[in-house]
Amino acid sequence: MARIDQTPFQIDILNLGHDGRGVARRPDGKAVFVAGALPGEQVMAQQTARSRHYDEAKTLEVLRASEHRVVPRCPHFGTCGGCVLQHLAEEQQIHAKQRVLLENLERIGHVTPGTVLPPLTDVAWGYRRKGRFSVRRVEKKDKTLVGFRENDPRFVADLSECHTVIPQIGTKVSALAALIDGMDGRREIPQVEFIAGDDTIVLVFRHLAPLSERDRNALVAFAQEHDFAIFLQPGGIDSVHALWPDHPKLAFRLSQWDVELQFRPLDFIQVNAGLNQKMIASAMTLLDAQPDERVLDLFCGLGNFTLPLARGVREVVGVEGDAGLVRRARENAAHNGLANAEFHAADLAQDLAGHTWMRAGFDRLLIDPPRSGADVVLKQLPLKGLKRIVYVSCHPASLARDAGYLVNERGWKLRAAGVMDMFPHTAHVESIAMFEP
Template sequence: MARLDQTPFLADIHDLSHDGRGVARREDGKAVFVAGALSGERVMARQTARSRHFDEAVTVEVLQASADRVEPRCPHFGVCGGCVLQHLEESKQILAKQRVLQENLERIGHVTPETLLPPLTADSWGYRRKGRFSVRRVEKKDKTLVGFRERDPRFVAELSICHTVIPQIGEHIDALAALVDGMEARRDIPQIEFIAGDETIALVFRHLQPLSAADSEKLVAFGQGHGFAIFLQPGGVDSVHPLWPLHADGSGPPLAFRLQAWDVELKFRPLDFIQVNAGLNEKMIARTLELLDVKPDDRVLDLFCGLGNFTLPLARCVREVVGVEGEAGLVARARENAAHNNLSNAQFHSADLTQDQRGTAWMRQGFDKLLLDPPRSGAIDVLRQLPLKQFKRIVYVSCHPGSLARDAGYLVNEQGWSLRAAGVMDMFPHTAHVESIAVFEPAGR
């Protein structure tokens, strides 16, 4: 294969792609996706990759800047792959995501919402309370790197700070790197996960070889000095265990967050899924309950319910709610959370929602409303099984606009539902991630 032409070329950017890159056209009409460029700009770009249908490039110089361009706050922007939109003014970021949602609904689902919901936003800096840092010892540099992956995912970004991660973590990345670099096991720690409750921030160190007593002491001292709970993960998810602080019964510190508006506290474990943006999560729950139009006598089915993030607030408002989740550990924690909050009208079931569930007892129960919060793959498998005619309303919370669009097309074009409203929610500011919500009702109602 011929080598890439590295000569900078002039590019007029006419659009912004779904992953936050500028879109230009070659003279022959071939699309070029240009990292670091915004719609309406003229830039000098350098090609970084090519394929049959499109080329990829990076901005070398901005010749004519968009009025929406701002100075990125982070010194690592452009190298670190954690954020791709810091150079776009915040109010325009969410509008770009809104356009991605609309285009997906029209192009993939062939549907258009009757109403476009106003975007939901919360704090755009220091919001990320859960994440995973990659760790890599680089012998040529004689240092250990801790950070997110670079835009080229083969490499770990050398971070000193992260402005999107909660400050207690984001301002101490260099200290984390120094900690690992001073350990005997520095070549055997591939990742560090972080997760924050209201009172406790936990770090989980994945290690491929047993740790020495000296390394364990260094981790404990780091946790004590910075106020972090330290957990170790020598194997799979079930191998996670506390190192410090350690109670007499072998348990670690409790991890939990409160949803104040519903007087609910959710307990979780260090590797459990929780919504990363606490402020946006509360607004999202409130909007979900509003769109479901919950009534005191309703029975609600909550699919892909996780720890009960929506289920338990719903239990405060309805007669009964049934949560179903594929991960058995999360179901166990959801049941514990229901008991912890004295909610006897919330029941939970473990089920793989990609498989046939039509013989299960919960599937045969009658419900008034349906809530869906599926993973990126969407909810099409379970939607095809459900007796949809029983529901008066469906609310769908989505982390991927493409799968939402596909499922919306199924509901509207094949099952006779109407897409009453849809909108975006900025769960991950400064990234291209699009979180959205949609509400459906039977057509003609």
């Protein structure tokens, strides 16, 4: 491995990369990705890694600051890897994400939307209702660390607070670390997951060895003091069980559609409750499904889009790969009295020829795939007869690839696309696109 030159160097930042780092070029044209730097800035930087095609560096000093630079709210910014954009003004963050989306559509998909939708935003702080803290006992420091991974993912950030997590959890990180540090099993707890419904906040403690009675009592006391529900996870997902209280209610309401979604502690839900409601409303408007129509909702999860859709159409069919989520989606349909929503389990990244729902006629398609996108299922679906496709994406590169397929190979038109700030202060880009034949 080539030696890294530690000599500080001055450089001008030209752009913002998709991961939130500043992009610059050496005099010989080699790209440099500079952590903590913004477009238009001149910084003193130090190299941290090198490869054949680009170098990596960190900002030592800002010599000429961007007009959009702000003071990060969090004392852990720059070390904790949970956020990378707190030093950029909030209204500029979403514009940077919009540029990432449009560049991906053009460069990867060779497509341009007819309309760029106004960005969807909600509160920028205290929004994260689902996540996972890593836990590590550090003997040298004689303390237990609880937090997200550092920018160097080998290490756990020593957090005292987190401003992007909902305040009921974000202000309790130190208390959580002190709790675990005082437990007999402190070396056997690698992570704590959190998830919040409207009325209940759950902490799920993963533990690699059985917990002592003393530890279980300490967890219950902590739950009672801070108003948490505690679940334990001694093994796989199926091992998760309530410690206290016995049967906490986990649910959130989508009030605009009079829908309540119940979930389990490790289920996928959208992390940003306020943005989620705006996203559903936007998807419904773009899809424009009519009362007499059938709609197909792929990667439907618990029914986040399916059940609101069911309030206004003849029938909606949800398909999801996780059998547990399909079970809960069916239960949610019954819970909300929606007999016109049906759900099927299917791995949408595999051959779907044997599934009868594939051959049913649909008027409109909504699709909300994981980061890998939806190319496999789109190539198998009978798209003829569909009036619109709405595609909700958590990864602009896979959306761009799939948009390119729909437009350039199947003859569809990308009528509109835009970004949604599901994860403020991170480089994560959530977007939505609408296609017509």
